[in-house]
Amino acid sequence: MHPKVFLVGAGPGDPDLLTIKAARIIATADIIVHDRLVSDAILDTAPAVAARICVGKQPRRHPVPQDEINALLVRLARTGLTIVRLKGGDPFIFGRGGEEAEILAEAGIPFEVIPGITAAQGCAASAGIPLTHRGLATGVRYVTGHCREDAPLDLNWAGLADAGTTLVLYMGVAQIRQIAARLIEYGMPADMPVLAIANGTQPDERRLTSTLIGIADSVTAERLENPVTFIIGEVAGLDLTVRSARAVPHLVVPVREAARA
């Protein structure tokens, strides 16, 4: 018996964006322990006989506490079956994959990490947005808008409000008003373009382009719901896709209009 857990990134939803290695490992799984964000199209690539355990989380709701997920992985691994811990995007980007790896290491259970395309990359590519671009963005930062219940967002606002780098915000829908206000307070232009992408790379993908000052109202008006990734920065004003390539609803709130609102 050789216990082992594969911590696998499922990417942003489109099964074609799985890595070849992820697809190969999923196809050999005995048990798949997955998050809510892993699409059915990807789960359907697992063997029909593989057991599926959903430990999905929603913002501010944790159906299965992380401690229980950790204990479950250790317990399942000790059966000697092939255990795939399947997470949306990349397991080590805002996925608590690092905590699970720590627990497995402490329990002496070997694990292997299979990276996935993180939401930032999948969503940006889908929308034809380069996250860095000569003359517009010299770098990119991934930040989470999620904070513990009732806790203020503790981010380095002065550092983040840099108009020369792209900011990609995960889990930011609930806090987008506060985040936009803080960035403006710390010097980011109010008319900085912001692209919000819901269900990126999936058949029901929706996009919304607005400004930093207008984005919260736009998201509310358009009822954009999780999962949403925000791309904040000059690059969000670009769109290099051939629009006819894949029809995705994309509402553009005129930049000046939103800035005046």
Ligand SMILES: C[S@@+](CC[C@H](N)C(=O)[O-])C[C@H]1O[C@@H](n2cnc3c(N)ncnc32)[C@H](O)[C@@H]1O
């Ligand atoms: C708990 S984090 C997991 C991130 C994941 N590990 C990754 O690397 O993409 C969940 C957040 O990722 C973003 N996200 C994941 N999949 C997405 C998708 N298909 N479209 C838009 N945003 C997505 C959203 O911001 C969502 O709230």
